[in-house]
Amino acid sequence: MSILSGKNILLGVTAGIAAYKSASLVREFIKAGATVKVVMTPASKDFVTPLTLSTLSKNPVESHFYEKDNDNELWNNHVELGLWADYFVIAPATANTMSKMANGVCDNLLLATYLSAKCPVYIAPAMDLDMYKHQSTTNTFAKLNSFGNTIIPATSGELASGLVGQGRMAEPEDIVGFITADILSQLPLKGQKVLITAGPTYEAIDPVRFIGNHSSGKMGFELAKAAANLGAEVILITGPTNLKLSHSLITVIHVVSAEEMYKASHKEFQYVNIAIAAAAVADYRPKEIALNKIKKKESTLTLKLEKTKDILASLGKIKKHQFLVGFALETNNEIENAKSKLKRKNLDLIVLNSLKDKGAGFKSATNKVTLIDKLDNIQEFPLKSKTEVAKDIINEIIVRNA
Known part of the structure; x- marks a missing residue:
């Protein structure tokens, strides 16, 4: 059993090409014994469908403050989502979303949930090489870290642009491994x-x-x-x-x-x-x-x-x-x-x-x-x-x- 077993994990998905990996990430969390819910930015639906993520997580996927196609217009409670989660994992996290997180911009359900969350937040960046190395992105990372968030470093490899370098979102199994190791390192009986x-x-x-x-x-x-x-x-x-x-x-x-x-x-x-x-x-x-089964012969046995x-x-x-x-x-x-x-x-x-x-x-x-x-x-x-x-x-x- 993993340290994530029985935990509630809220997965935030933003509009990057690496969003296709979110499906595998949901499965990795479930394999670890976690309960998973997914919140998406509206633009991320161009990269991976809510149907895929809801099927894998066995929970409805939310991306708007209310359901536009529902005559009752039920409100999706971002506060409730944030309080439900033991861990909030945003993967992939685009430069755009991270910049908004760092500056308190709140123009979609995912960002509103982030501002309401009381749990540890893990962020797995995904972007092109020049964006990843840009000073504004470096400043964003520093600001997010100062808020107590944890950045899961991007890896190097071939990027969507054709460039080769740092900016690839960490692989799903590595994200789960990173989070597991980080949680363990902070536990009071670690090393005991x-x-x-x-x-x-x-x-x-x-x-x-x-x-x-x-x-x-x-x-x-x-x-x-x-x-x-x-x-x-x-x-x-x-x-x-x-x-x-x-x-x-x-x-x-x-x-x-x-x-x-x-x-x-x-x-x-x-x-x-x-x-x-x-x-x-x-x-x-x-x-x-007795070497053999004791037979019931006498009325008493001492x-x-x-x-x-x-x-x-x-x-x-x-x-x-x-x-x-x-x-x-x-x-x-x-x-x-x-x-x-x-x-x-x-x-x-x-x-x-x-x-x-x-x-x-x-x-x-x-x-x-x-x-x-x-x-x-x-x-x-x-x-x-x-x-x-x-x-x-x-x-x-x-x-x-x-």
Whole structure:
């Protein structure tokens, strides 16, 4: 999954010959998992049709303040378009449009949307060599940069005029790559490595039976996505779960037992900056595992159990620079028990769940957590989706680990 997955991208198309590449650019954004809407200048329709771009984006294409052929004359809300977008990409951007952007001219829907946008704006220039090198264009670039816009440099090659030189709009895949790299470079966890454990562990009784718990792994998976979406390189070690995850910054390691999770966690721990132990690891396992399926002969069955290795405590003993986070699922004396676990296991932060809270715990799409740090600061959060809870936890880790 790309960092653009789930993002809203507004593509602005202006009247340059490179507009034919806009169709491929729409497809590249959609392949990256983004939702795309297109706004065109009226003159750009001479180079690429709205039908092409609406078909590829699966959204209506807008180019006028209102639909002239519609008797109701519905207004196309440029403010709403600008606020909808997570990123506004203008490609191709002609010298004419960029000059208007730099000077606040607002004579079409695209320019009005640009002036209303609150999101990052990326501009991919496309023009002939002499225009690209002209001092007025250089001044325009400088002014647009000073407004906080990002210029995607044009490339060199054969131009529409027959000249060879700089002025070609960057190729669609390179534009997506440029934007992706730029976003990642500004994310707070860029360059950080994060280890996350998730899901249950299964402790074998015989070849077909096991001791386990009801953990779905969803909280750990959401934490992995939240960290990766902020630029972290994530190692997700998960016990058995039906969840699937695909993200370019997440490596998934599948394990089954507590011992396997222990070994995998210790192997990766030395290389990470942050470790979050969200897995529901079994506290006990059968002392002996039957080689064959146990037959139902007696009215009772006695299993001898032994403690599993305490993954979190063992990491707390060897941690050096790592910021270590644990989870506590409690049913009574919640705050006191969580504080005790935080100190015993040498944690920097503990995430407390109470099974008394409706909507929290296993097999739920929501969670209600309280965060306690090593300075005894306590922060309670309301019931939220696990996606939002994960974002809260990661953001609090960033603040405390700054």
